[in-house]
Amino acid sequence: MAIVFQRTEGLTQKPFHYCPGCTHGIIHRIIAEVMSETGILDHTIGVSSVGCTYNNYEYFACDMVQAAHGRAPAVATGIKRVHPDKMVFTYQGDGDLASIGTAEIIHAAARGEKICTFFVNNAVYGMTSGQMAPTSLLGQVTTTSPFGRDAAVQGYPINVSEMLATLTGAVYIERVTVTDFKNIQAAKRAVAKAFRVQQQGLGFAFVEFLSTCPTNWGKEPVESLTWLKENMIPQYPLGVFKGKDLVV
Amino acid sequence: MSKRVLMKGNEVIAEAAMRAGCRFYFGYPITPQTEIMHYMALMMNKVGGTFVQAESEVAAINMVYGAAAAGGRVLTSSSSPGISLKQEGISYIAGAELPAVVVNIVRAGPGLGGILPAQGDYFQATKGGGHGDYYNVVIAPASIQELYELTVEAFNIADKYRILVMILGDGTLGQMMEPVSYRDNEPMVIPDKPWAVTGRAGRTEHNTITSIYINPDDLEAKNRELQDKYSVIKKTEVRYEGLNLEDAEIVITAYGTCSRICRNVIRQASEEGIRVGMIRPITLWPFPSEIIAEVAKSEKTKAFLDIELNAGQMVEDVRLAVNGCKPVHFYGRMGGNLPSQKEILDQIRSIHKEVSK
Numbered sequence: 001m002a003i004v005f006q007r008t009e010g011l012t013q014k015p016f017h018y019c020p021g022c023t024h025g026i027i028h029r030i031i032a033e034v035m036s037e038t039g040i041l042d043h044t045i046g047v048s049s050v051g052c053t054y055n056n057y058e059y060f061a062c063d064m065v066q067a068a069h070g071r072a073p074a075v076a077t078g079i080k081r082v083h084p085d086k087m088v089f090t091y092q093g094d095g096d097l098a099s100i101g102t103a104e105i106i107h108a109a110a111r112g113e114k115i116c117t118f119f120v121n122n123a124v125y126g127m128t129s130g131q132m133a134p135t136s137l138l139g140q141v142t143t144t145s146p147f148g149r150d151a152a153v154q155g156y157p158i159n160v161s162e163m164l165a166t167l168t169g170a171v172y173i174e175r176v177t178v179t180d181f182k183n184i185q186a187a188k189r190a191v192a193k194a195f196r197v198q199q200q201g202l203g204f205a206f207v208e209f210l211s212t213c214p215t216n217w218g219k220e221p222v223e224s225l226t227w228l229k230e231n232m233i234p235q236y237p238l239g240v241f242k243g244k245d246l247v248v
Numbered sequence: 249m250s251k252r253v254l255m256k257g258n259e260v261i262a263e264a265a266m267r268a269g270c271r272f273y274f275g276y277p278i279t280p281q282t283e284i285m286h287y288m289a290l291m292m293n294k295v296g297g298t299f300v301q302a303e304s305e306v307a308a309i310n311m312v313y314g315a316a317a318a319g320g321r322v323l324t325s326s327s328s329p330g331i332s333l334k335q336e337g338i339s340y341i342a343g344a345e346l347p348a349v350v351v352n353i354v355r356a357g358p359g360l361g362g363i364l365p366a367q368g369d370y371f372q373a374t375k376g377g378g379h380g381d382y383y384n385v386v387i388a389p390a391s392i393q394e395l396y397e398l399t400v401e402a403f404n405i406a407d408k409y410r411i412l413v414m415i416l417g418d419g420t421l422g423q424m425m426e427p428v429s430y431r432d433n434e435p436m437v438i439p440d441k442p443w444a445v446t447g448r449a450g451r452t453e454h455n456t457i458t459s460i461y462i463n464p465d466d467l468e469a470k471n472r473e474l475q476d477k478y479s480v481i482k483k484t485e486v487r488y489e490g491l492n493l494e495d496a497e498i499v500i501t502a503y504g505t506c507s508r509i510c511r512n513v514i515r516q517a518s519e520e521g522i523r524v525g526m527i528r529p530i531t532l533w534p535f536p537s538e539i540i541a542e543v544a545k546s547e548k549t550k551a552f553l554d555i556e557l558n559a560g561q562m563v564e565d566v567r568l569a570v571n572g573c574k575p576v577h578f579y580g581r582m583g584g585n586l587p588s589q590k591e592i593l594d595q596i597r598s599i600h601k602e603v604s605k
Contacts, residue, residue: 012454041448042447042448042449042450043447043449044447045318045445045446045447047314048458054460055458055460055462057456057458058456060454061448061454062447062448062454063445063446063447063448063454063455063456064445064454064455064456064457065313065314065317065445065456065457065458066344066456066457066458066459066460067310067313067314068310068313068336068337068340071306071307071310071313071336071337074302074306074307074308074310074311074313074314075310075311075313075314075317076314077274077300077307077311077314078272078274078310078311078312078313078314078315078316078317078318078320078322079314079315079317079318079445080314081272081298081300081311081315081320082272082298082314082315082318082319082320083318083446083447086446086447103303103304103306103307104303104306104307104310106303107302107303107307111300
């Protein structure tokens with residue numbers, strides 16, 4: 001019998017620990033498939049960050065390093081400078097990247113560090129149980145904005161992709177989501193493009209994934225996908241913010 | 249030894265690192281250590297290494313973490329306030345057991361403090377510094393020649409034990425010039441690093457570098473492993489210099505810049521007929537407790553005098569080693585001031601008067 005679908009060799013055999021309806025699993029699989037299909041799995045070093053994916057070094061089958069909160073781009077810089085011929089990526093959530101790690105991500109992009117960053121934005125701190133993130137939407141109820149995020153008190157969401165797109169060192173920036181098959185395919189193309197940008201030594205490549213957190217949003221998985229489309233996409237429009245015409 | 253030149257302490261550290269095979273430097277400017285950066289910026293370019301001026305000390309130490317995880321020989325340097333910022337990364341480096349060398353050219357604190365020499369970072373350096381149960385090897389050179397030799401040695405110790413080695417200098421050592429001799433070909437001991445992340449090609453398993461162990465039994469086992477390693481280092485890596493220990497009545501304990509002032513005082517005291525010796529710890533961790541305990545037990549030893557550029561930090565370790573056998577006196581200066589020979593000699597005279605009663 002012909003095998004038509006199987007676990008990608010880009011992932012280990014270890015089962016994911018993510019909550020039902022969380023899209024980290026899909027994003028992991030996309031990255032793993034790209035590494036496997038493009039033949040870079042044996043030549044890639046990933047960096048895990050702090051948050052729900054702190055231990056994704058157990059899931060990705062490539063070499064992996066676990067980094068301190070927000071510091072993954074600095075750790076990746078150190079790795080890439082030692083192994084300029086290897087592919088290096090960071091996998092970071094929005095608390096990690098858009099709050100505690102703002103300095104590291106901005107400067108890695110500004111240096112044009114030849115790494116890929118996969119940024120998962122679910123508008124909330126997941127692991128520590130649903131606190132407000134820099135990416136939380138106005139009005140969004142979280143455990144630390146129990147009356148809804150109020151601009152007068154808690155300020156405004158940060159659009160990281162748009163912000164990084166102002167930096168010359170960032171050559172490819174795209175925001176995607178994984179709510180359905182079509183978007184998953186587009187997200188996979190973005191990941192592959194990000195790795196090709198790195199392979200060709202062009203500079204910093206960044207893919208933002210709009211993602212769900214049913215547990216901390218207090219919503220069913222399907223309802224979460226709808227909420228993402230109706231609320232997150234208006235604030236965080238999908239698209240290419242840098243490198244649209246870049247052919248790699 | 250092939251070449252003898254006059255050089256500044258900070259530059260010697262950089263030259264020694266380069267000659268020890270260090271090819272990766274990540275740092276952030278801060279006085280009084282910035283010449284290390286300047287020298288590395290030139291030198292790494294010359295030898296095909298990497299120099300990155302990081303956006304902060306926090307980023308710099310995390311770049312060190314990444315480069316060390318990738319198997320590189322890596323250095324960062326800073327001064328007290330910057331070293332405080334690096335403590336997060338230093339703890340992770342300890343937890344992940346990565347080899348790295350960190351230079352702290354100590355300045356006066358607390359807070360932004362001042363830019364002049366001090367030894368107020370002794371506690372931070374020798375008791376871990378960041379969160380969790382760990383030690384770094386801490387080396388305290390006292391001359392430019394020692395800065396050179398111990399910097400080379402620091403890289404070898406770091407790789408041998410997969411540990412962070414801190415070179416604890418101070419503003420005086422960093423800024424002063426002295427003649428230094430180098431060997432043309434520094435014997436480099438760079439072991440294989442099969443644990444490093446290099447891309448898994450050629451291996452069946454992927455390598456992972458981490459400091460997180462969610463299961464308490466796993467984390468306790470990891471801690472026990474670390475403590476076992478520290479026990480070995482305590483047995484094998486203690487270094488100190490003993491001076492006149494055979495017949496001293498008063499034994500000075502001092503390290504780094506302070507020990508140089510004390511050396512002159514010992515000569516002056518002997519002219520007055522007071523027999524003074526010195527134990528100069530070269531490794532502050534592991535601490536030379538055994539020799540201090542041994543000397544404390546000697547009948548000839550009447551008292552200890554600990555001299556530091558702080559309010560009394562190493563003196564706690566001296567007292568632990570002396571264990572009540574003999575009185576331990578302390579004299580320190582702070583704020584970037586150094587004690588004069590006369591100040592120390594006055595201390596010795598008054599202790600001598602007391603013990604001669």
